[in-house]
Amino acid sequence: MKFGANYFLYxxxxxxxxxxxxxxxxxxxxxxxxxxxxxxxxxxxxxxxxSQRYNLKKYLLILSVLFLVLALARPQWGTRLVTxxxxxxxILIAMDVSASMLATDIKPNRITKAKxxxxxxxDKLKGDRVGIVVFAGSAFIFCxxxxxxxxxxxxxxxVEVGVVPKPGTAIGEAIHTSILGFNQKEKxxxxxxxxxxxxxxxxxxxxxxxxxxxxxxxIYSIGIGTGAGEPIPIQTETGFTSGFKxxxxxxxxxxxxxxxxxxxxxxxxxxxxxxxxxxxxxxEKIFNEISGxxxxxxxxxxxIQYEERYQFFLLFSVLLLIAEFFISDRRKMRPRIQVxxxxxxxxxxxxxxxxxxxxxLSWGDSYSSLNNKGNQMYKKGDFQKALDYYHxxxxxxxxxxxxxxxxxxxxxxxxxxxxALQNYQKALQSxxxxxxxxIYYNMGNTFYRLDQYxxxxxxxxxxLEINPDDQDAKYxxxxxxxxxxxxxxxxxxxxxxxxxxxxxxxxxxxSQAQNQPQQKQNQSPDEKQxxxxxxxxxxxxxxxxxxxxGGMSKEEADRILDALQNKEKENKKKNRKxxxxxxxxxxxxW
Numbered sequence: 001m002k003f004g005a006n007y008f009l010y011x012x013x014x015x016x017x018x019x020x021x022x023x024x025x026x027x028x029x030x031x032x033x034x035x036x037x038x039x040x041x042x043x044x045x046x047x048x049x050x051s052q053r054y055n056l057k058k059y060l061l062i063l064s065v066l067f068l069v070l071a072l073a074r075p076q077w078g079t080r081l082v083t084x085x086x087x088x089x090x091i092l093i094a095m096d097v098s099a100s101m102l103a104t105d106i107k108p109n110r111i112t113k114a115k116x117x118x119x120x121x122x123d124k125l126k127g128d129r130v131g132i133v134v135f136a137g138s139a140f141i142f143c144x145x146x147x148x149x150x151x152x153x154x155x156x157x158x159v160e161v162g163v164v165p166k167p168g169t170a171i172g173e174a175i176h177t178s179i180l181g182f183n184q185k186e187k188x189x190x191x192x193x194x195x196x197x198x199x200x201x202x203x204x205x206x207x208x209x210x211x212x213x214x215x216x217x218x219i220y221s222i223g224i225g226t227g228a229g230e231p232i233p234i235q236t237e238t239g240f241t242s243g244f245k246x247x248x249x250x251x252x253x254x255x256x257x258x259x260x261x262x263x264x265x266x267x268x269x270x271x272x273x274x275x276x277x278x279x280x281x282x283x284e285k286i287f288n289e290i291s292g293x294x295x296x297x298x299x300x301x302x303x304i305q306y307e308e309r310y311q312f313f314l315l316f317s318v319l320l321l322i323a324e325f326f327i328s329d330r331r332k333m334r335p336r337i338q339v340x341x342x343x344x345x346x347x348x349x350x351x352x353x354x355x356x357x358x359x360x361l362s363w364g365d366s367y368s369s370l371n372n373k374g375n376q377m378y379k380k381g382d383f384q385k386a387l388d389y390y391h392x393x394x395x396x397x398x399x400x401x402x403x404x405x406x407x408x409x410x411x412x413x414x415x416x417x418x419x420a421l422q423n424y425q426k427a428l429q430s431x432x433x434x435x436x437x438x439i440y441y442n443m444g445n446t447f448y449r450l451d452q453y454x455x456x457x458x459x460x461x462x463x464l465e466i467n468p469d470d471q472d473a474k475y476x477x478x479x480x481x482x483x484x485x486x487x488x489x490x491x492x493x494x495x496x497x498x499x500x501x502x503x504x505x506x507x508x509x510x511s512q513a514q515n516q517p518q519q520k521q522n523q524s525p526d527e528k529q530x531x532x533x534x535x536x537x538x539x540x541x542x543x544x545x546x547x548x549x550g551g552m553s554k555e556e557a558d559r560i561l562d563a564l565q566n567k568e569k570e571n572k573k574k575n576r577k578x579x580x581x582x583x584x585x586x587x588x589x590w
Contacts, residue, residue, distance in 0.1 A: 004074035096196035137168030172203030198258030229254035
């Protein structure tokens with residue numbers, strides 16, 4: 001058993017104090033009687049008074065105070081998993097990764113500018129699910145819709161020209177793929193943000209936009225580039241420019257921003273078109289538009305919540321007080337109930353106790369109150385404020401596994417991996433076995449972020465020992481095993497500094513996320529970390545029985561893993577960057 005407001009237990013000192021008061025009062029009463037007259041005579045006058053009934057009333061009152069103090073301390077035992085929901089919309093971001101995005105009319109180049117725009121937008125979002133679609137000559141979902149912005153930003157870090165094997169630019173295909181990325185049963189709450197230079201190669205993007213409009217999707221298009229045109233650099237494996245792209249006739253290709261097409265796409269869906277600017281004012285406008293849209297309830301993170309049991313103690317306290325009120329200290333019962341000042345006072349006390357029950361004893365910044373405030377901030381995506389509240393709660397209960405778990409989730413969301421691990425490990429020490437699975441899962445995610453693959457595998461295995469049906473842990477375990485094997489098989493060869501950085505970045509790429517205060521998150525709150533794949537690390541299965549919002553399904557995970565495997569096979573075949581096409585390709589490959 002634990003107490004949600006244990007500082008009220010100090011009031012237990014009232015019990016011995018009340019007992020001493022009764023003894024002192026009885027002693028003074030006897031002295032007063034002795035001064036008044038003969039004690040034997042006074043005793044005869046008090047024959048109707050029952051000392052046994054008087055003592056019984058005294059004990060009932062003391063017990064009533066005892067149970068009242070215990071109720072105020074909010075006893076808790078037993079736990080349950082609670083889903084903390086958020087309100088928001090679904091946002092897919094379609095990013096052009098064709099060769100033309102290497103043009104440098106926007107510094108340092110178009111693709112870098114697009115990534116900066118998306119990263120800034122994610123920093124503004126709170127409560128909305130976000131996903132990423134990448135496209136060139138074809139398109140696929142790079143990151144399914146998720147509430148885990150950190151995981152989405154991690155995927156964003158790995159977006160680069162060439163991530164889609166087929167060259168060219170098919171905006172229409174990107175829109176069609178995005179349509180499939182949304183919930184097909186809904187006709188609203190869906191936004192597609194399209195970042196591209198607008199050069200489309202016969203994929204009929206305007207018609208695709210009309211289909212998106214029928215599905216209730218609003219498209220905001222952001223033009224990346226200028227109308228003047230810019231040559232498309234050809235990059236070597238080491239990142240240096242070896243020349244500029246030419247068409248089949250040997251003419252230099254100039255890539256120009258096609259604002260007309262992007263305007264039509266946005267107009268057909270009720271959205272708007274903006275040209276990318278250095279000040280990113282277009283993002284502020286899009287964010288304001290999105291904020292004004294009707295929200296829907298999104299499945300949230302699972303959290304551990306202790307069951308409040310103060311009601312039983314409060315009930316005993318009230319019943320004892322009522323019994324004390326109706327028991328007379330005379331040998332015969334009163335013929336009727338008399339309304340006196342004393343009785344009114346007792347009724348008032350009982351009423352006050354009942355009002356406290358209705359208020360659920362939630363006043364003050366007790367441990368539970370601070371923890372709940374932290375959960376609310378976590379739910380809103382304000383992880384720093386959540387962390388502040390959790391630290392305040394930690395002062396009152398430094399050894400609470402619940403607060404350690406919440407601290408770990410919040411620290412994880414802020415990429416403070418080492419500190420997150422320390423809190424998870426402390427939470428394990430006093431957490432019931434049934435709840436340890438989600439902690440091990442989140443530890444596995446955190447070890448993965450630290451590139452500690454063996455430790456991550458061990459954590460996932462322990463999670464599966466407790467919960468063998470955890471499919472997410474199975475996928476993550478297989479993925480980490482695969483990454484560890486690739487790392488062992490990777491040949492060592494001299495590289496320049498730029499290439500080393502790129503390789504390091506690629507090695508950090510993770511599989512699709514699933515699960516949102518994850519991480520299996522406790523509490524957003526009490527929110528546990530959302531369940532996700534290694535890359536996502538966070539969001540609490542907050543928390544076990546359901547997949548947190550924004551998570552990916554088994555089919556989505558298969559699709560992503562297949563895509564990654566195909567990409568690796570393609571790399572091995574070509575032994576060069578995949579955006580560099582073979583000489584047999586005919587048509588526009590930019």
